[in-house]
Amino acid sequence: MRADLERVKILAEGWKPEQVLSWAFATYGENIALATGMGVEGMVLTDITWRINPGVKIFTGDTEFLFPETYDLMDRVEEKYGIKIERLYSDLTPEEQEREHGPRLWARDPDQCCNLRKVEPLRRKLATLDAWVTAIRRNQTSERSGVFKVDWDPKFNLIKICPLADWTRKMVWDYALEHDVPYNSLHDLNYPSIGCTHCTRAVQPGEDARAGRWSGFGKTECGLHTPEPSAAAQLVQLATAAADD
Ligand code: SF4
Numbered sequence: 001m002r003a004d005l006e007r008v009k010i011l012a013e014g015w016k017p018e019q020v021l022s023w024a025f026a027t028y029g030e031n032i033a034l035a036t037g038m039g040v041e042g043m044v045l046t047d048i049t050w051r052i053n054p055g056v057k058i059f060t061g062d063t064e065f066l067f068p069e070t071y072d073l074m075d076r077v078e079e080k081y082g083i084k085i086e087r088l089y090s091d092l093t094p095e096e097q098e099r100e101h102g103p104r105l106w107a108r109d110p111d112q113c114c115n116l117r118k119v120e121p122l123r124r125k126l127a128t129l130d131a132w133v134t135a136i137r138r139n140q141t142s143e144r145s146g147v148f149k150v151d152w153d154p155k156f157n158l159i160k161i162c163p164l165a166d167w168t169r170k171m172v173w174d175y176a177l178e179h180d181v182p183y184n185s186l187h188d189l190n191y192p193s194i195g196c197t198h199c200t201r202a203v204q205p206g207e208d209a210r211a212g213r214w215s216g217f218g219k220t221e222c223g224l225h226t227p228e229p230s231a232a233a234q235l236v237q238l239a240t241a242a243a244d245d
Contacts, residue, residue: 005152005159012150017048017163020149024131024161025053031130032161033057035122035224036085038070039194040183041135043077044172045164047181049133050081059086059125063117064094065106065196069186076182088121106198110214114222117196122224123156131159134225137167141210141220143227155226169209195222 012020024032034049034056036042042060049056060074074085090097097105097116106113126132132153138145153160164172169192176183186194190202192209201212210220 005150009148009150013148013166015149017045017167018052020161020163021049021052021133024133024150024159025056028129028131028159032133033059033086033125033129034133035125036060036135037195038066038073038077038184039135040176040181040187041137041164041167041172043073043181043183044175044179045133045135046077046081047175047179048163050083054081054083056083057086058083059088061118061121062087062089063196064089065117065198067184067186067194067197067200069184070194073182073184080182086125088125090117090121092116104198106196110199110217110219118222119224126156126158129158131161132156133161133163135164136162136225137164137169137172139168141225143221144225146227147225 008023012023015023034042034045036046036058038060046056046058074087077083078085092100097113101112101116102108105116136144136147138147147160147162147165149162149165151160151162152158175181184191184194190204191200191212192203193213194200195213199214201215203209203212213220
């Protein structure tokens, strides 16, 4: 099994998103689902996936702190594709979180807040699957630069499929506009990356696309796609070796 995965992991690097997805649905049947944070990458991947498998299961984390524009997008996607997006919630309502952890946890300890509202709900969902599909791309953040299109996910113990791993932002937008893919209207107002209202701002000209997320904190990920320490160390080693070449 491990040898098969290693073979596919290498082969899949030469596959287009449609080939990756076709292999994934043929291999994992009912036990695979697409996760999206409702960004433009996730919307493009939803469109590509729906054309291959209109019955695809899709879920998103609803932190209960999202923008009205994001909830509106969920409605538009469900209507356009005739699907129901499963929403994952924290065990704690925002009010319960404030009672247990104090006010404005996101401003004091965003890692803990993301863990409560995003990571743990996702962990519970992924425990029911054999594989998950995500729209992350390698050039989004340093944490994502080492992802493969098909790989074992040691953080959540299942297969992780990233069909857009080698796409650029331009490729994503070209596809979205060409195929009339629904997207968050905030993207047109200088919000290239959109999360919770408390932790997202518009970016200024020249800023990185993710500079508007957790501004003021040294944080670029909510924790869903952060490599495990051992994997991260491996990536650093590889990068160091490459730099020494
Ligand atoms: S993005 Fe901000 S508000 Fe949302 S879960 Fe993370 S820390 Fe909390």
